[in-house]
Amino acid sequence: MEIWVDPAVTALRPDFRVLALKVYGLRNGPSDERSRTWLAGAAEGAAGVDDARLEAWRDAYRAFGAKPQRTRPSVDALLRRMPLPEINLVVDAYxxxxxxxxxxxxxxxxxxxxxxxxxxxxxxxxxxxxxxxGEVIVDHPEIGEVVWRDDLGVTCRRWNWRQCVRTRITEETTDALFLLERLEPMSMEELSAAGDELTALLKEITPDIRVESVRLEPGKPAATL
Known part of the structure; x- marks a missing residue:
């Protein structure tokens, strides 16, 4: 599987990095006491909405014409939803x-x-x-909007605002791609630590998963997983 970041995106934010994890053999399931503990622990120590790492993402949204007060970066939206929602084991983990x-x-x-x-x-x-x-509709991104996509269409709009229905992780998911997206002032060490933490939680769900990872950056904007 190829993964790449277009130069037009890195021109907006040269500090953008993404850590991609491809995970095989998951045995997902409904939220349980383990995942509720993960969510509660994260919520208990959650940053405020004025955190500099959030403001970096708001600035990135403004750079391509989005209004972050109307369509919030994913982590900004999560931090405003307390208690954190229970979805399924894998989604709760990430x-x-x-x-x-x-x-x-x-x-x-x-x-x-x-x-x-x-x-x-x-x-x-x-x-x-x-x-x-409650119904699936077909929409389109705005011209110039930053999006993740595959050969069939957009999989996530406005960088990380909203995921499509087709590729979302469900209880039946066995193989998955995780994208951890970083802007300054987050350090590269913390990005790596977050990837390690996610891998550890996924191994609590399914001990025998196989994980492949790659980090994309300006000098290496494409890779094969």
Whole structure:
């Protein structure tokens, strides 16, 4: 699987880095006492909404024309939802890491992913399937919007604001791609620590998973997982 970041995105934020983890063999399931403990622990020590790491993401949204007060970066939205929502074991794991490190973390079901994962600026005609009033609808990103996409369409709009329905992680997910996204002032050491923490939680869920990882940065904007 190829993964890459378009130069048009790094031109907006040269400090952007993404740590990608590809995980095979998950045995997901409904939230339980373990995952509730992860979420509660993350919420207890949660940063305030004025944290500099959040403000960096708000600035990144403004750079491509988005209003972060209306469509918030994913970790900003999570920090405003207390107690943290229970989704399923895997989503609870990465949401707890996201809040603990003030770091956007996304998860994609590889069983529904097609082709390379790439972070690009949208042309505007890409498809994006979303939920609206309990029904799946087809939407489109704005021209120039920063989006994650595969060969079929947009998988996450506005960098990390909202994930599509097609690739979201469910209790049936067995293979997944996790994207941990960093901007300054977060250090590279903390990005690595967040990846290690997520890997450890996923191994609590499924001890025999296989994990591959790669970090993309300006000198290495593409990789194969």
């Amino acid at each position: 949401n707890s890491v996201s809040v603990r490190h003030v770091l956007p973390v996304g998860g994609e079901d590889l069983g529904h992913y097609v082709g390379a994962a790439r972070l690009v600026r949208a042309e505007g005609d890409e498809t994006f399937d979303a939920m609206d009033k």
